[in-house]
Amino acid sequence: MFLRAVIALQTLVVFTAPITAGLLLSSPSGQALHSASAYGVFTVSVVHLATAILLWRPGGGSPGPILYAAVFLGLTLAQVALGIARLKTLHIPLGVLLFGLSLLHLSRVLADRRTPVASVGP
Secondary structure, eight states: HHHHHHHHHHHHHHHHHHHHHHHHHHHHTTOOOOOOHHHHHHHHHHHHHHHHHHHHHTTOOOOOHHHHHHHHHHHHHHHHHHHHHOOOOHHHHHHHHHHHHHHHHHHHHHOOOOOOOOOOOO
């Protein structure tokens, strides 16, 4: 359940980045807002990776969510580097990819709600 909340937050934060990018083009304070949204995406990506690791380790489940979170964090770091370098031709499509991946992962996690197993009584 906590992983679902983190992925939902990640999707929301990634969604705010293009909004602040629009403000970057139209407002003097847009750069600070877009920078803050980049820090937010990075922070939530780190929290997502930490959550995936902490939920996997005690339960001994599949390490798949860890791989996804690690790849997403790597893409986020690439996104930040491309933004700092002002390479918009790569920065914008990667941002769209990040949103799409996050939305896809959120839809999979929400659809994977496991039905509780009924306990067998005497």
